Amino acid sequence: MDLQMYHKFNTKTKAIYVFVLSFCFILISLTTSAQEKTYTVVLDAGHGGHDPGKVGYKKFKEKDIALKITLEVGKQLEKNKEIKVIYTRKTDVFVDLYKRGKIANKADADLFVSIHCNAHNTNAYGSETYVLGLHANKRNFDVAKAENSVILLEDNYQENYKGFDPNSPESVIGLTLMQEEYLDQSLQLASIIQSKFSTTLKRKNRGVKQAGFVVLHHTYMPSVLIETGFITNVTEANYLNSKNGQSKFAKTIAEGIGKYLMQLELNTVEDIVIIDEVKVDENIIFKVQLASGPKKIETKSYNFKGLKGIERVKVGAYYKYYFGGTSNFSTVKECQKRAVKKGYSSAFIVAFKNGEKISVKKALKTP
Ligand SMILES: [Zn+2]
Structure with a gap:
């Protein structure tokens, strides 16, 4: 090898080295940055593009208000270094409902939060938060129906939703099964948000509700849908359309999500006392809740990943x-x-005193 060739070879090797090294560096930094974030929250601004959602007082559009609140919720959450935020849309575009769930599943998110505005032909006002389930009454069904009707604007909706008819109350039933596993956690998040709406934000608390929302059906994680307020009520519409109102709604929702994640970290107990100091009280029984849902499952160990002594309570x-x-x-x-370890990653502890459910915190403090 003459000197010139050697030099050429050397430069080429160097270039490859530099390339490989920088590739490794990118890989390492990608993995570390992904590891730094403990939680992933997917925020879903309802509607968008050719789907305005509900149109209320002064032609305020749900898609615009929902997007503004959602982006602000994200901004608030991103202040927390532990939380990674993913949006299903950041601009005024139309996203199919099933794709919103797919985004969350692909990200292996810890939470899916869909943000909307309500409408009614009366002067109704207030905030309500939904988890997926069977609608208890016509009003809940109507709210879900209005949100689900979006799919009629999608291409190939019959194919993507397997014959689901948003106008039929019976058609909703099959939807609820997928979220069963996450029901408790979804309910927990929903009630934290609702209670914050009434205490911090002084909104009318319309409660935590269940109905068959298509957008919640496609996710494999705790999921809620928030109806912030009614854009058909003059006062509430003005509040929802104002910068002040939007930022207050966003801050409250972000705080609620933060509180939920904190409780999750502490296994739903707000402050676990040093365990060994707690005296054993025979009247109190602690149990691990593995799952809940409308399906009656035989309590055989093969149905519960090999765990024995399963108890079923209706x-x-x-x-x-x-x-x-x-x-x-x-x-x-x-x-x-x-x-x-067996795979019930969201299993949590519950407590009973003389057969009645009490909070674990209270159980631990009982003398
Ligand atoms: Zn909506």
Whole structure:
């Protein structure tokens, strides 16, 4: 190899080295930045593009107000270094409902929060938050129907929603099964947000509700749909359309999400006391809740990933499945760890005193 050739070879090798090295560097920095964020929250601004959503007082459009609030919620959440925010839309574009869920599933998100505005032909006002489920009454069905009718504007909707008819109350039933596993957590988030709406924001609390929303059906994580307020009510419409109102709604929603994630981190207990200091009280039984849903499942271990001693309790229209009943909190913590290891990643501890459900916090403080 003459000197010139050697030099050429050397430069080429160097270039390859530099290329490989920088590639590695990019990879490393990508993995570390992904690792830094503990939680991923998908924010979904309802409607968009050729779908204005509801049109209210002074022709205020739901899609515009929902987007503004959603972007602001994201801004607030991003202040927390632990939270990564993904939007289903950041501009005035139309996104198919099933694609919104896909975005969240692909991101393996911890939460899916869909933001909307309500409308009614009366002077109704106030905020309500929905989780996926069977509508308890016509009013809940109507809210879901209005939100679901969006799919009629999509191409190939019959194919993508497998014959689902947004106008038929019966057509909704099949939708609820997918979210079963996340119902408790979705309810928890929904009630935190609703209570913040009434206490912090002084909105009328219309409550946590269930109905068959298509957009919630496609996600594999706790999911809620917020109807911030009514754009058909003059006072509320003006508030929702104002910068002040939007930023206050956004701040409250972001705080609610933050509180939920914090509770999740602490296994739904606000402040777990040093466990060993707690005296064992025979009247109190701790259990690990594995799942809940409308399906009645045989409590055989093969139905519960090999876990034995499963207990099934009917609460209203739902069945709750518990594992590891004990008066000893350290023992139940171990049971929870086992359940998580078996794949029940969202298994959490519940407490009962003389058969009545109480908060774990209260159970631990009982002398
Ligand atoms: Zn909507």
